[in-house]
Amino acid sequence: MIQSMTGFGKATLQLPNKKVTVEVKSLNSKGLDLNVRMPQAYREMELGLRNQIAQMLERGKIDFSIFIENTTEVGSTKVNVPILRAYINQLKEIQPDADETELMKMAIRMPDALKTDREDIEDGDWEDIQRVIDEALKNIKDFRKSEGVALEKEFLHRIANIMTMMNETVALDGERIKTVKERLKAAIDELKVTLDENRFEQELIFYLEKYDITEEKVRLENHMNYFIETLAGNEANGRKLGFIIQEMGREINTMGSKSNHAQMQKLVVQMKDELEKIKEQVLNVL
Known part of the structure; x- marks a missing residue:
């Protein structure tokens, strides 16, 4: 089952003297x-x-x-009494008649007037925090899995659409061959020359072989089946799915260049559109 790279996880724990909150947010990226x-x-x-x-x-x-x-009610930030007194004495030298309350207000804003005691790690603190970390990571993992289920449904829907359009394209191949044959025959008739029917058939077969899409259809179908098989894998497979999509795109492009038929080309454009939607979402797959 695939997983999304997008996710969010949060966990909290209330200890006797502190509250621990862990948050994890994740977006798609090529690496970590x-x-x-x-x-x-x-x-x-x-x-x-x-x-x-x-x-x-x-x-x-x-x-x-x-x-x-x-x-706790007692904070870790305290007044740095010696520094504060030194500031007040210096200010008195500058302004002897100044009100001591005003001097105190000025001194408390001076550098190092307040000090923060370094928080010591109590025994067992990190074990408690580690439990919160484990819970938050589990929550984001579950979030990614649920997003992956939605992505898998989307991919299977798009692949089914491409499969249907590919089959419709192949079904039009007989009509295309007939149209090409009639068009070539009409062009030769306009030239008003004697035609060797056997030679004409040979040249027509050679011409149509260059525009045959059977090989592309087989490869595209194999790629789509491999894509579905990879979706069901247990390992992180976002990169592999991206490579398979590239191969599918090559086969669809080749079918488009060979089609030489308006309706077939329209179906090819629709297949490209479906594939592009898959490509956008594959970037989110782990």
Whole structure:
């Protein structure tokens, strides 16, 4: 079953003193383009986390974020008292008569007047966060699978349309040969020359062989069957589906160049349109 590269996953966990939220967003990309945002205190875990995400999601433009919200009443930001007093004393030297409240307001806005204590990792914290990460990755994986089901239905519908149009094109081949034969016969009659019927038949067969689409029809049908077979595979197969589409496009283009028949060319254009819609959606397949 195919998977989409587009997806979203989220998970949260309320701990005694903090709330952990993990969000994962994914869009289509040729390779793995991973952007990780996490609190500085947990940066030492980033390399292992990147490997986990790469193994789980494989491909796509992925934005991964961990948000830690402190839910305790005591914050980690504190007044840097020695620095603040030094600022106030310096300001008093400049303006001795200034109100101390105003000096305090000015000093608190100065650099380093406030300090943020580095958050220490408590025992078991990362194990709890890892559970939230696992849940968020599972959620985006499930999202990708559900999107893949919708894509598979779309692909099968488009392939069925191309198959129908291809068969209609082949059905017109007998009419095309008759039309070509009559047109050539009429052109020779206008020349008012004696015609060797055997030679005419030989030349006509040679001419029609160049415009025979049987080989293209067989190859196109094989490519479509291989496309359907690949859809049912378990491995990541977006790139393979893209290659198969390229081969299908070549056969349809060749049928168009050989058709030499208005209705057949119209069907070829419709097949190209269906194939283009498949090509657009295959870019989203993992």
